[in-house]
Amino acid sequence: MKLAIINGSTRPGNVTANQVKWILKAAQNADGVESTVINLADFPMPFMDEPISPKYNPDRKPSAAVQKWMDAVAGYDAYFWVTPEYNHSVPAVLKNAIDYLTFELVRKPSAIASHGSVNGARAIMALKEILAELSTPVIGTIGVAGFPPVLNADGELSAEALANPYGPQSQLEGLLTELSWYADALKNAA
Numbered sequence: 001m002k003l004a005i006i007n008g009s010t011r012p013g014n015v016t017a018n019q020v021k022w023i024l025k026a027a028q029n030a031d032g033v034e035s036t037v038i039n040l041a042d043f044p045m046p047f048m049d050e051p052i053s054p055k056y057n058p059d060r061k062p063s064a065a066v067q068k069w070m071d072a073v074a075g076y077d078a079y080f081w082v083t084p085e086y087n088h089s090v091p092a093v094l095k096n097a098i099d100y101l102t103f104e105l106v107r108k109p110s111a112i113a114s115h116g117s118v119n120g121a122r123a124i125m126a127l128k129e130i131l132a133e134l135s136t137p138v139i140g141t142i143g144v145a146g147f148p149p150v151l152n153a154d155g156e157l158s159a160e161a162l163a164n165p166y167g168p169q170s171q172l173e174g175l176l177t178e179l180s181w182y183a184d185a186l187k188n189a190a
């Protein structure tokens with residue numbers, strides 16, 4: 001599976017990067033997963049300014065900045081969205097970036113990770129609803145508490161979290177296995 005791990009925070013020094021490192025390491029240790037990290041911060045774009053909904057615009061002419069983002073996201077078999085929770089939802093910059101996408105995600109599975117005071121649960125739920133409109137089925141989600149101490153800057157879980165057999169590490173490994181299964185199944189579907 002060719003997996004894109006997308007960091008949805010554009011804040012300098014963002015902690016979402018810690019969660020991205022953790023997911024990247026697990027993906028690198030999983031069989032048959034080729035992963036790439038995409039930092040949304042590398043794709044500055046205007047707020048959606050197209051005359052027609054991109055989905056329904058056959059004559060769409062995206063700006064160079066938007067085209068660069070679309071090209072960066074296309075070409076993967078699956079997506080792992082890693083988002084912070086801002087005011088109980090996703091950052092506006094991530095919603096805006098997703099609003100520019102259309103066919104790139106269709107019939108490919110997604111997973112979502114977040115973090116925060118309630119493990120990013122509200123951002124996860126908001127993103128699930130948004131992604132449903134892009135026809136990318138969300139196979140699973142994973143949230144961790146605000147960190148540290150759960151996850152450090154090197155993307156390593158605390159000893160306590162690691163020792164929990166039902167904790168975030170086993171959840172993440174299980175989610176990557178499921179994501180691979182769905183990526184293969186959807187890719188090979190007639």
Ligand SMILES: Cc1cc2nc3c(=O)[nH]c(=O)nc-3n(C[C@H](O)[C@H](O)[C@H](O)COP(=O)(O)O)c2cc1C
Pocket residue numbers: 009010011013014015016017084085086087088089115116117118120146
């Ligand atoms: C604008 C803003 C709104 C926030 N709202 C929430 C929130 O609703 N729930 C929460 O758990 N944390 C909230 N936080 C705290 C973030 O979880 C924390 O700042 C975290 O570091 C953000 O991730 P980032 O560093 O990757 O951007 C908010 C932070 C910002 C900047």
